Amino acid sequence: MNAKIEQADAASVADIAKLVVALAIIAAGVVGYYWYNELASWQRLLMLLGGFVGGGAVGYFTRTGRALHEYLSESLFELRKVVWPTRQETVQTTLVIILVVVILSVLLGLIDLFLNWAILQHLLKLGH
DSSP states (O other), X not given: OHHHHHHHHHHHHXXXXXXXXXXXXXXXXXXXXXXXXXXXXXXXXXXHHHHHHHHHHHHHTSHHHHHHHHHHHHHHXXXXXXXXXXXXXXXXXXXXXXXXXXXXXXXXXHHHHHHHIIIIIIITTTTO
């Protein structure tokens, strides 16, 4: 039982160390992008992308990185199951929403005008 706990602690310490290294690589890419501003834009962009790719590669080999990869893979798998609406359905739904918004706006405007008329024109003039 103790061996499992010690092994899990060692793995979590190693994961934390890997995540720190990954963040340091990403930070080095960002700092390099801004530090070497005399280089061509494409070189600076490669430096920035290299930092992100390198940091992502190191981070992938942690428990968190593998869990994130599994989550993204399952999300893409579920996304393939989605039945997307056709263009006609999208346009029709959008028109219905616009119509409902216009009707509710007119209704709320009329309620506002009525309350304005009732309060300002009649109730507040009763005291005079």
